[in-house]
Amino acid sequence: MFHDPLRILAFGAHPDDCDILLGGTAILWSRLGHQVTFVSTTNGDTGHYSMGGGPLARRRQAEAQRSAQIAGIAYRVLDIHNGQLLPTLENRWRLVEIIREVDPDLVVTHRPNDYHPDHRYTGQLVQDAAYTVTIPNVAALTPHLMTNPVFASFSDRFQRPYPFQADVIIDIDSVMPTKLDMLHCHTSQFYEWLPYNQGRLDQVPEDEHARKAWVNELWGARSRDLADTHRDALVARYGEEHARAVRNAEAIEISEYGAQPSAQELATLFPF
Amino acid sequence: MFHDPLRILAFGAHPDDCDILLGGTAILWSRLGHQVTFVSTTNGDTGHYSMGGGPLARRRQAEAQRSAQIAGIAYRVLDIHNGQLLPTLENRWRLVEIIREVDPDLVVTHRPNDYHPDHRYTGQLVQDAAYTVTIPNVAALTPHLMTNPVFASFSDRFQRPYPFQADVIIDIDSVMPTKLDMLHCHTSQFYEWLPYNQGRLDQVPEDEHARKAWVNELWGARSRDLADTHRDALVARYGEEHARAVRNAEAIEISEYGAQPSAQELATLFPF
Amino acid sequence: MFHDPLRILAFGAHPDDCDILLGGTAILWSRLGHQVTFVSTTNGDTGHYSMGGGPLARRRQAEAQRSAQIAGIAYRVLDIHNGQLLPTLENRWRLVEIIREVDPDLVVTHRPNDYHPDHRYTGQLVQDAAYTVTIPNVAALTPHLMTNPVFASFSDRFQRPYPFQADVIIDIDSVMPTKLDMLHCHTSQFYEWLPYNQGRLDQVPEDEHARKAWVNELWGARSRDLADTHRDALVARYGEEHARAVRNAEAIEISEYGAQPSAQELATLFPF
Amino acid sequence: MFHDPLRILAFGAHPDDCDILLGGTAILWSRLGHQVTFVSTTNGDTGHYSMGGGPLARRRQAEAQRSAQIAGIAYRVLDIHNGQLLPTLENRWRLVEIIREVDPDLVVTHRPNDYHPDHRYTGQLVQDAAYTVTIPNVAALTPHLMTNPVFASFSDRFQRPYPFQADVIIDIDSVMPTKLDMLHCHTSQFYEWLPYNQGRLDQVPEDEHARKAWVNELWGARSRDLADTHRDALVARYGEEHARAVRNAEAIEISEYGAQPSAQELATLFPF
């Protein structure tokens, strides 16, 4: 049913979202020779306090490319203005074309409920592209897929309308340092914009080593929270002993609108 | 409160959705002399692998008309491109006008959560038209309704954000053969597009009898699953003995955004 | 080439525009047994100083119907908000459907240059519908026309980008009183809104007879100006003697985007 | 963390929604010297059976201003057509600008699930404006907020996708007569449109005193239902004895997309 090597496609709303939410798992796939493509549905050109527009978009694209190189994956940044993404037909068709070109076994994106409108509308757009990818009369000049891929969501901490459900949870401890190297590429975000937005720009360390530790402390917290919150899922997947030791995890929730994988198929998709 | 005979209006996204999801109940209403109108919110012009555009739209409209004739109902196909339906004001007002012209006691449509974007946006549009139908300053040249009809949803199998709730479930065993005759009219769908999309185009039988059996096996499964999944609702409605015998069922969920019918009013709306 | 009786279709932006600009000619056609349809592309619901919305739309529709009765023509008011008309695909397709349903020999509308945005966008929409009416894959459920009708513009006094060219000019003296009766039906416009807008609400006469004289003085001026401005065209069409005597005229300019009628065909279209 | 006096901002879809859903609490804030701003995202120009358009919009704005005067708050009516509100970027940015200008500690609006499309899209728009208010590259000419305010929802009775959760419930008994005075200002709604829409226009009392009693009976029922439905929340907040005595209440649900207030911060925000 799946390609060998696997083909994984993730859509984040900004050029660092996929890294944060699926970066560790991407490294795991990549190290096993599978093909991972990250797509940012916007160019991130509003994510800063003292830059904006084209120069910021080009800077973020370059950051994404460096991160991709570290992970051994492909990264594509769509040139759609940050904060202006809407669930239009044009955007839907663009995602349909990208999904078809990649022909993935698994597509991961934001849930349509999330704190940032770009996240929500990315989730809605991918939902609108699911199944549509199999219809030859839509986006007719790009050959359609014969089967709907598996669609899934990144983890999040929102409880409404219902909490994220960790259908697959992945121990990323072995690649956590590399994931931090990925995040470290996004200088404009982790050392400039996000600290500014969170009111701690004055706390950003200067030297590289301290920066990575700082990112680990602040943003690694997510993967540690996830491991703690979904410890049961870790136990179910890795057994009690292994699961208890896991510090950092990533997880996905399978969508109802794509192919519904069997347990065995999930094992094939997540071969680690 | 209701018209006599009753007036029922269903909005499906494509020219076969109402048939699949409410065809049996429509036949039951029709046989008792009630008036049923099916509306397809799109013209279905992408639902094929080797046809498309105008010729397909016209073919599907003709299929819908034949199906309507079998059921003794009216069928209206809106000339909106399949896969291009969006919750615009223009579309909302169009639905407002149709609902007012029909002046129905009950309106049924897709839930806003479903696998196909056209289904979701049909659900959203009907939601946006509900209550609005009572406002004389909207779509001002079509006389407004004095009361909001009952709105309801077709059944589906999706669990999120919450599972379909069978507020009314209907035993359609007595009309199941006729419902299959309805589906049988949609040649372009049940013997061409859907088998292609599901990878079994080579299994489509040639002769008419075998085709109907095949449709029953594949698509009748829905009404049998529904009966099984919601056996409790069948028992509550029909009593233990009758309920246990039901093989095929259809069901609806009452929407919170329309009139809230009493148990007695539901009995009047579903007089079988 | 043309139907017998002829079928004439005019699109005005508001429920009195066709009356002002082509009312006299419509009466001439109608008296000879030809079929004339006036369409207002908006419902006119902003054309007043003390009313608005639905009540005004319904009032104006009723005024248009009375005017149509006097002229012996059909009048259709589209339920699009006055001042909100844009050249969208939805509106284009709606006009395509109407043109096809009427199947006219001649379509007349505003030039795309005019003082009111609704006039300009009506002109643009009809332009976008021209030729499109012959394409079976557009608005596929309404049978297409086999030939593009003749398209033409109402007269106006604007000079840029180029002045109106009176390709056909019509002596309407014989029906001028009836045309004034048509205008007289639009109470909300000629005795309320337009006087208010022009700062002479206090001059509106009370009794019916005086009102008609007043309308003739103010609005009949247009047809007299037209006769004066395009006296040469009158001479070319009617001969010197007749032309000199004409007091009231209406005129149209043939569009380059429809069928190009020969002199003889024009004579058939304008048989008076 | 919060301003002193507090700044509260509420977005209702129509010029009476904030009054109905948060009017009592607004009076409580106002009496303690805090600043409350109500914003109606539409001008309410369809909310009547015999008026509409501009005259109705202006009437409703005046009604809102009178209500605001009674409550000691500010009221702003956006000039967007009732029934035409959509979650566009233009509207999102407009709300971003308003939120920034007010610089509120708390923003309250409709949940995105509600019976009226304007309510739903107001909820969606405010959701889309949350967090965005902190991004300097969006709506760049209006200074951004350094921190995301607390966002919350008005109460409603809808159960899907999940029922309203009374995170804060407020005893408004002491100000209920003043709240009724606020509602009483909205003559066009409580004595004209809503009775018409609910089929009891003939029951509207003539004299002022009887009218207020009537409004209390019909619309005060909401705050009494709320107190009854969420008695537990009242007990948790006010203690058993006080809570049992509460007849009228208002409540809000804290949104996950704004700042997450501590119990102490909530106590500061709701100092009564």
Add this chain to the structure above:
Amino acid sequence: MFHDPLRILAFGAHPDDCDILLGGTAILWSRLGHQVTFVSTTNGDTGHYSMGGGPLARRRQAEAQRSAQIAGIAYRVLDIHNGQLLPTLENRWRLVEIIREVDPDLVVTHRPNDYHPDHRYTGQLVQDAAYTVTIPNVAALTPHLMTNPVFASFSDRFQRPYPFQADVIIDIDSVMPTKLDMLHCHTSQFYEWLPYNQGRLDQVPEDEHARKAWVNELWGARSRDLADTHRDALVARYGEEHARAVRNAEAIEISEYGAQPSAQELATLFPF
């Protein structure tokens, strides 16, 4: 007919267009005590090669304010993204509100034909706002104008569909140094972006004096060309002798869609 002092309103597409095209005349009006308001319909946030987004928008707004101070006029920058201006209803209504708030005797803007899409759509939007400003049912919460102002166009050098016609031409020699001071405020444009775009960034002088001379040479050329091209109009207005001596001029073309001023009214509007 006109206010005393006069009220002049100009819409340019970017925060320097009005200065270039009407800056000299604005100074003349201002010195006589008349009120001039410049509006930029976009925030200019793409007009640079190494900056963009919010920081550029804020910089350009500040430049415009300095320029306005020099001229003694008001300057308003709309927060619409440069390069994203479209003739939407939202934008039309916004311009209607601004025109009504200023209540101008004369409105000047770009012709709808020009090399930059923002110029063209600004021209179209102002055209769509003309006359509309007198309709009380549009933008109903902002009091309408009782008469349509005079509308006019800035000069340009485009020949199609017809060349600019200098209905009024103004000798600006006496204020040319001050006009250059205005342009000089727009550092981001005249010394950075425009030289970059024209391939002469390396020629930009360093010191202020040389810069102004350079701007005069490059951009003053426009007003000198205009004087040369429309020398006849200068002669007609100023007499042979004066006209021959004019080196710098600005001019406008009266639009057909606003009030049509008499020669005397033009003399009142241009009292210099």
Add this chain to the structure above:
Amino acid sequence: MFHDPLRILAFGAHPDDCDILLGGTAILWSRLGHQVTFVSTTNGDTGHYSMGGGPLARRRQAEAQRSAQIAGIAYRVLDIHNGQLLPTLENRWRLVEIIREVDPDLVVTHRPNDYHPDHRYTGQLVQDAAYTVTIPNVAALTPHLMTNPVFASFSDRFQRPYPFQADVIIDIDSVMPTKLDMLHCHTSQFYEWLPYNQGRLDQVPEDEHARKAWVNELWGARSRDLADTHRDALVARYGEEHARAVRNAEAIEISEYGAQPSAQELATLFPF
């Protein structure tokens, strides 16, 4: 100033427009080693009477590719629905990206006045992309052009608002047979849809030779008319003797919104 070899880019609205309007000149460029790219801004999926949608789009793309092979040029078909092209920002940016990727010396397209809405909006979109291609803050991830290319229009026969002006006219007699071979590739158009639309489907010849003669007779007429109508331009360019002998010509009009080429630059751009 120009690339060597030259780079020419033409935008037609449908997959045969460039061939008809610039096919001969394209062959001339191609034979001299210059690079020509044709782009169809729509996929042509409505251009037929018995087909439509995806199958037609794919057929037309294949026809265009065959035609391109004959001419020795590149052909790109955008997957935008025929009859649905609008001057949106999304489409503008797409054209900006294409123009930048090709980095052409000359861009040719439809005039914004033409009989087909897709032609008009293609003309408008290219106009909106002109100059914009030089702005680094627009479509920021595609490197901008340092200079605006020359923009020009295809010939047409429309007279309003002003007639096509043959700024450059090209003798294509030497390549006319090859141009006919190009047109011959578009079976769906020249032997099916266009004859149907023109009411002569029954006259289409069967064999290939007769077909080409038929196309020459019907569609070659355009290039012969052009030569006749613009004989003066031919004389100016080729001298009396040569010009008189020219039977087939193509021509372009230089746009005011691109670079303005000198006579010598035109000679470089049209080296034949």
